[in-house]
Amino acid sequence: MSAVIETAEAGRRAQTKARNREAILAAARRVFAELGYEAASVRDIIRRTNLASGTFYNYFRSKEEIARALAADAAERLRPLLRAERERAADLEGWLDGVIGAYFRYLVEDYGGHAAALPHVRIDATPAQRAVFEEVRESLTRILGDRLAPQADMAYLTAGAIGIARYVGEQMLRRTPPDPDGAARIAVRLILHGLPAAARTA
Amino acid sequence: MSAVIETAEAGRRAQTKARNREAILAAARRVFAELGYEAASVRDIIRRTNLASGTFYNYFRSKEEIARALAADAAERLRPLLRAERERAADLEGWLDGVIGAYFRYLVEDYGGHAAALPHVRIDATPAQRAVFEEVRESLTRILGDRLAPQADMAYLTAGAIGIARYVGEQMLRRTPPDPDGAARIAVRLILHGLPAAARTA
Amino acid sequence: MSAVIETAEAGRRAQTKARNREAILAAARRVFAELGYEAASVRDIIRRTNLASGTFYNYFRSKEEIARALAADAAERLRPLLRAERERAADLEGWLDGVIGAYFRYLVEDYGGHAAALPHVRIDATPAQRAVFEEVRESLTRILGDRLAPQADMAYLTAGAIGIARYVGEQMLRRTPPDPDGAARIAVRLILHGLPAAARTA
Amino acid sequence: MSAVIETAEAGRRAQTKARNREAILAAARRVFAELGYEAASVRDIIRRTNLASGTFYNYFRSKEEIARALAADAAERLRPLLRAERERAADLEGWLDGVIGAYFRYLVEDYGGHAAALPHVRIDATPAQRAVFEEVRESLTRILGDRLAPQADMAYLTAGAIGIARYVGEQMLRRTPPDPDGAARIAVRLILHGLPAAARTA
DNA sequence: GATGAATGAGTTTTCATTCAT
DNA sequence: GATGAATGAAAACTCATTCAT
Numbered sequence: 001m002s003a004v005i006e007t008a009e010a011g012r013r014a015q016t017k018a019r020n021r022e023a024i025l026a027a028a029r030r031v032f033a034e035l036g037y038e039a040a041s042v043r044d045i046i047r048r049t050n051l052a053s054g055t056f057y058n059y060f061r062s063k064e065e066i067a068r069a070l071a072a073d074a075a076e077r078l079r080p081l082l083r084a085e086r087e088r089a090a091d092l093e094g095w096l097d098g099v100i101g102a103y104f105r106y107l108v109e110d111y112g113g114h115a116a117a118l119p120h121v122r123i124d125a126t127p128a129q130r131a132v133f134e135e136v137r138e139s140l141t142r143i144l145g146d147r148l149a150p151q152a153d154m155a156y157l158t159a160g161a162i163g164i165a166r167y168v169g170e171q172m173l174r175r176t177p178p179d180p181d182g183a184a185r186i187a188v189r190l191i192l193h194g195l196p197a198a199a200r201t202a
Numbered sequence: 203m204s205a206v207i208e209t210a211e212a213g214r215r216a217q218t219k220a221r222n223r224e225a226i227l228a229a230a231r232r233v234f235a236e237l238g239y240e241a242a243s244v245r246d247i248i249r250r251t252n253l254a255s256g257t258f259y260n261y262f263r264s265k266e267e268i269a270r271a272l273a274a275d276a277a278e279r280l281r282p283l284l285r286a287e288r289e290r291a292a293d294l295e296g297w298l299d300g301v302i303g304a305y306f307r308y309l310v311e312d313y314g315g316h317a318a319a320l321p322h323v324r325i326d327a328t329p330a331q332r333a334v335f336e337e338v339r340e341s342l343t344r345i346l347g348d349r350l351a352p353q354a355d356m357a358y359l360t361a362g363a364i365g366i367a368r369y370v371g372e373q374m375l376r377r378t379p380p381d382p383d384g385a386a387r388i389a390v391r392l393i394l395h396g397l398p399a400a401a402r403t404a
Numbered sequence: 405m406s407a408v409i410e411t412a413e414a415g416r417r418a419q420t421k422a423r424n425r426e427a428i429l430a431a432a433r434r435v436f437a438e439l440g441y442e443a444a445s446v447r448d449i450i451r452r453t454n455l456a457s458g459t460f461y462n463y464f465r466s467k468e469e470i471a472r473a474l475a476a477d478a479a480e481r482l483r484p485l486l487r488a489e490r491e492r493a494a495d496l497e498g499w500l501d502g503v504i505g506a507y508f509r510y511l512v513e514d515y516g517g518h519a520a521a522l523p524h525v526r527i528d529a530t531p532a533q534r535a536v537f538e539e540v541r542e543s544l545t546r547i548l549g550d551r552l553a554p555q556a557d558m559a560y561l562t563a564g565a566i567g568i569a570r571y572v573g574e575q576m577l578r579r580t581p582p583d584p585d586g587a588a589r590i591a592v593r594l595i596l597h598g599l600p601a602a603a604r605t606a
Numbered sequence: 607m608s609a610v611i612e613t614a615e616a617g618r619r620a621q622t623k624a625r626n627r628e629a630i631l632a633a634a635r636r637v638f639a640e641l642g643y644e645a646a647s648v649r650d651i652i653r654r655t656n657l658a659s660g661t662f663y664n665y666f667r668s669k670e671e672i673a674r675a676l677a678a679d680a681a682e683r684l685r686p687l688l689r690a691e692r693e694r695a696a697d698l699e700g701w702l703d704g705v706i707g708a709y710f711r712y713l714v715e716d717y718g719g720h721a722a723a724l725p726h727v728r729i730d731a732t733p734a735q736r737a738v739f740e741e742v743r744e745s746l747t748r749i750l751g752d753r754l755a756p757q758a759d760m761a762y763l764t765a766g767a768i769g770i771a772r773y774v775g776e777q778m779l780r781r782t783p784p785d786p787d788g789a790a791r792i793a794v795r796l797i798l799h800g801l802p803a804a805a806r807t808a
Numbered sequence: 809g810a811t812g813a814a815t816g817a818g819t820t821t822t823c824a825t826t827c828a829t
Numbered sequence: 830g831a832t833g834a835a836t837g838a839a840a841a842c843t844c845a846t847t848c849a850t
Contacts, residue, residue: 571769
């Protein structure tokens with residue numbers, strides 16, 4: 001077999017691998033969303049794929065690993081987005097608009113229709129998730145700049161902001177149709193000015 | 203057997219039943235806290251009890267049912283507390299102080315030491331939980347009174363406030379020792395005035 | 405307590421005992437009929453009674469024992485009937501008419517409506533059942549008298565006759581409404597003259 | 607892997623599957639025969655196999671399902687035999703000889719030695735069993751031809767004939783050694799001429 | 809690397825039976 | 830003798846993972 005063909009074949013193989021991996025991840029995302037992590041079985045995942053059950057283990061060592069990979073994957077996709085927004089944003093409001101809008105649109109895309117199954121993962125179950133938390137914390141710290149009291153507890157504040165995004169997002173998913181933009185506007189206002197102020201305007 | 207004795211016996215039996223139910227619930231609470239809902243098995247629960255395996259099924263039909271009972275139980279305990287605070291509180295700040303303080307102290311009591319395992323149950327998985335959500339929503343609506351724009355989306359705002367409490371609470375549980383009062387102060391400020399204002403003070 | 409009262413009370417007790425025993429037997433008969441022996445549980449039986457589960461064991465040592473008691477009971481009720489018919493009957497036809505008619509009416513009474521659940525008990529699972537088999541065999545032997553070849557295999561012939569009664573009876577139970585008399589007529593004719601002869605007449 | 611090898615492998619796998627299925631069915635047949643359906647457990651069945659417990663569930667969903675499969679299987683094997691006899695037989699006697707002889711030999715083969723446990727399944731528990739009943743009924747109807755009164759109740763007569771075969775067969779299995787031919791002769795005579803006639807000859 | 813049946817440890821669940829009251 | 834909750838052995842069943850092909 002000539003080197004050229006070998007290379008071509010290797011390319012094709014790599015492509016197939018990537019495609020299979022993606023197929024498994026996509027199936028897992030849907031299954032976890034519909035059944036929840038515990039109720040979902042590897043069989044459920046593989047069944048939504050046209051692969052054989054054993055093949056799963058060529059890609060992921062276990063059910064736990066794919067769950068981690070999924071979370072990491074989500075974080076991976078979130079992180080550059082957060083980064084980009086951090087560069088672009090002039091102020092806190094701009095940054096929040098960008099970030100929360102993107103997050104809510106992502107939620108609708110990935111979970112719309114299965115609202116009920118948004119996985120309530122621990123905030124820092126995986127390294128990637130922790131990275132997202134840190135990214136948010138750093139962004140907030142930087143943007144707030146010297147308007148930040150030295151003793152301010154940024155971990156709590158970051159957690160609070162993420163809590164708002166999470167729960168308003170979940171609430172949004174429950175509506176038909178979900179309105180990511182309206183929800184984002186309210187979430188941003190809530191973070192910026194607090195509940196009484198947010199309640200005073202529509 | 204005389205009626206008197208019968209009654210006494212019935213009383214003792216009812217007591218034993220209640221005690222067993224409580225023992226199982228307590229064991230489940232601990233097991234869920236330590237292992238997480240999914241990893242926990244009915245065996246794990248019953249093992250922490252001095253009851254026989256079959257006895258579990260005299261009280262709960264399945265692991266899912268006890269989880270629901272647990273959540274309902276928690277909500278049940280939360281609700282009167284919320285109610286009481288609603289009566290007592292003069293303004294939003296007073297109400298939030300009371301409610302969030304109580305919630306955080308409850309968290310520390312029930313999950314302190316097993317911070318990692320605060321169950322991230324769906325906001326409205328059970329009727330009791332839905333009731334808590336409604337209770338919070340109503341309290342907020344009433345306290346805000348005419349400072350509330352007619353078109354304000356109270357479902358989103360309530361979700362946001364609960365999100366703050368949940369995630370700041372979780373963050374607090376991760377600290378040793380947890381400081382429910384400090385965390386509550388920050389959560390309240392965040393809800394009242396928003397993140398920039400909360401960041402400006404300690 | 406005077407002897408008189410004691411006696412009266414003893415009588416009442418004996419009555420209650422007899423009534424409870426009958427209640428349990430009746431419930432068991434229905435439960436076995438509806439679910440089959442294996443699927444039926446002692447709980448199912450006791451549930452159809454207004455007795456407590458433990459009480460069952462004051463009357464029967466086990467589920468197996470009540471099944472035996474039930475079969476014995478059926479046989480017990482069948483046997484005197486067979487005996488009586490044997491005395492009364494002038495000839496084979498008369499005896500068969502009496503016996504099979506009685507058996508079919510008994511079937512309708514006990515299993516009508518639950519046709520599907522006629523228990524296919526082994527012909528000789530219990531002593532009482534064996535006794536019925538023997539009773540039938542003896543009756544046949546006596547009534548046939550010297551029209552019986554010495555080498556005739558009465559066990560096979562008795563089994564055959566019982567087989568006819570059993571299966572025609574089951575078939576009858578499947579009809580709505582069951583017609584014990586029509587079925588009995590055909591069964592008797594079949595036993596007496598064989599299938600071709602029975603087919604030649606209605 | 608080349609297509610040729612793939613096919614070969616698929617063939618081998620299919621073979622193994624078929625062999626395993628047969629092994630489980632055979633084990634179940636023996637276990638049911640020895641313990642009776644109710645007393646038998648899936649564990650008992652799988653233990654007589656060199657397969658793992660979970661493997662059972664790759665083939666049958668439950669104990670009930672394998673029982674049905676077994677009955678269906680038996681009926682499946684009986685039907686072609688009945689069909690063949692129907693073509694071949696010149697008259698009722700010939701047909702009965704063929705059919706009952708075959709049935710009794712089949713009984714001895716499958717249940718000989720475990721006489722006590724011939725499963726008394728409902729006559730029409732499965733489609734295949736219903737098919738056997740229908741096959742017998744049709745065969746009888748055709749062979750009797752115009753010697754059959756128009757109002758004759760063939761369902762009852764068929765049930766009666768099958769009852770004879772069943773119970774005489776069971777009686778035969780209880781003997782050591784079983785004599786399928788002797789038993790068949792008597793059963794046939796009983797069906798053809800009735801009990802008195804059958805009793806008059808050996 | 810793909811396949812898919814086999815594995816068997818582990819889990820849930822049932823239920824006949826016991827026993828303190 | 831009645832009660833009914835507790836018992837725990839035994840059964841059914843699941844499913845992540847392995848492995849021969």
